[in-house]
Amino acid sequence: MNIYVLKCALLIFFSSATPLCNGLLNIFLNTEEVQKLLGLDAELYYVRQGVINQYALNFVIPVSSKIDSLHFTWQNLGNLPLQYNINLDVQHYEAFDAPNLNISKTGLVPTSDQTFSIHLPCTALISSESDVLISINIALIPTPVALKIRRKKICMKIETGLNTQAVDAVPIRINSVKVFYYAAVCAGILAATSVMCIACVYVRNKQTRTAEEAPTNQSFTSFLPTTIRNPTTSSSYSSFRRMPSYSLIEERPTSKDLQDRIAELTIQRCRVCLQNVILEGTFSRVYHGTYTNEGTVEEEVLVKTVTDHASHVQISLLLQEGMSMYALKHPNILSILGVSFQENSSPFLLYPFHNYTNLKVFLQKCKMCSEGVAHTLTTQEVVDMALQIIEAMNYMHKKQILHKDLAARNCVVDNRLKVQITDNALSRDLFPSDYHCLGDNENRPIKWLALEGLISKTFLTRSDVWSFGVLLWELTTLAQQPYVEIDPFEMSAYLKDGYRLAQPINCPDELFAVMAYCWAMHPEDRPTFVQLQVCLKEFYMQLTRYV
Structure with missing residues (x-):
């Protein structure tokens, strides 16, 4: 495995704690700052009692255009003075009015709990997403410590007349x-x-x-800008930076929106009963359980949660990504049913359950094994499942929502082969081999991404079409890994050169033509989901004539 990929994977999935030498220090975001940035009532520590939280340092927090100042709280807990040096590195200086600190760039870390701020006012001259690197160097003996805290500041251009x-x-x-x-x-x-x-x-x-x-x-x-936003672009969600992997085409929900949604769906923990683990990762679990509603009617549910050793950041991502499909009502979309909180315990996300199996796991079980074949999929069944996914994607795009992580792992299927699209909460932990880091602290589904998403992190409605083509390939290969022989770092060059996935064995030419159509180099050359629906329905009718 490439050493950079291995390094990124370790940073993503394991929160390594590094003790400071000869110094005790706290650097953290207080509850007010975390509430402002992430919508959670919690503290986020970068250094706690002299122990560095490498995972938190690798988490890139997005900062909306409405927030002009970043606040950090720190304290020297030891007896020895700790000298610091703070540097700011901003990607697009033209987007800001002289970023500045409210404290000196060098000095001694205060021995009492104090908060300092970094002012990042937007000029409103250009629209940009700028990477902000805050370097805090602590002079420790024998080895100085350099803490690098990252933010992604969003600035919006404001048109002005003469x-x-x-x-x-x-x-x-x-x-x-x-x-x-x-x-x-x-x-x-x-x-x-x-x-x-x-x-x-x-x-x-x-x-x-x-x-x-x-x-x-x-x-x-x-020429005043209208209230309609461009439906073809949205910023990338980095896996552990981030934002939800789903993205509203219009406007991302604010922290208050997220709080309101959670409050509306909150249910009592005593009404939830966990039974058995369905899927498990490094810090996440998916349970089969039951939920008793206020009418004392018991129903089966899927429960997504994280383990006790999960960080605040992981909990935040679980909530953000789990709430991304809030209020979507469609027979082929698995929408969240409720959220359950309990003190000193991880939150539960509840979903309806009707003997569902993760689609990727189901496809893998369809292969020959020692127990035999769980189910032999026919071409007609594959096309029918693809049509169900298209129905759901048409609905999501009409609701102005991009998926950005469409794959078999983010779908479920029941005994009757009814397919539902799910959110991607916990997918990076449950299916780590499907995600890769390219040295930018973003663990992404590299081999499912369209070329524009891979190169410039631009996501369009037809970027979802590209991913659907890969999902269709998964259906016909029983969840083989796409581009298994290609290094993730070489994917963009590989695709630019015109190479694509090979036609699966026993895959009809008509079906493979649909996949190839989805992988056109330029987005405008790819079909829409409406066109795909017409094409596959016609192919499905041809298949039924021979049955």
């Missing part, structure tokens, strides 16, 4: 009057003809200026 001309004209006119007044005082007298000439020139200039401003202002009004 009204500044009118504003600037006011002081010009005032200064002209003052000059005229002083000149009149100095001269003592001004000929009547001079006054008339000056007045005529002033009036004519004013009329000219007004005539020039009028069409400009009219043009500005006609």
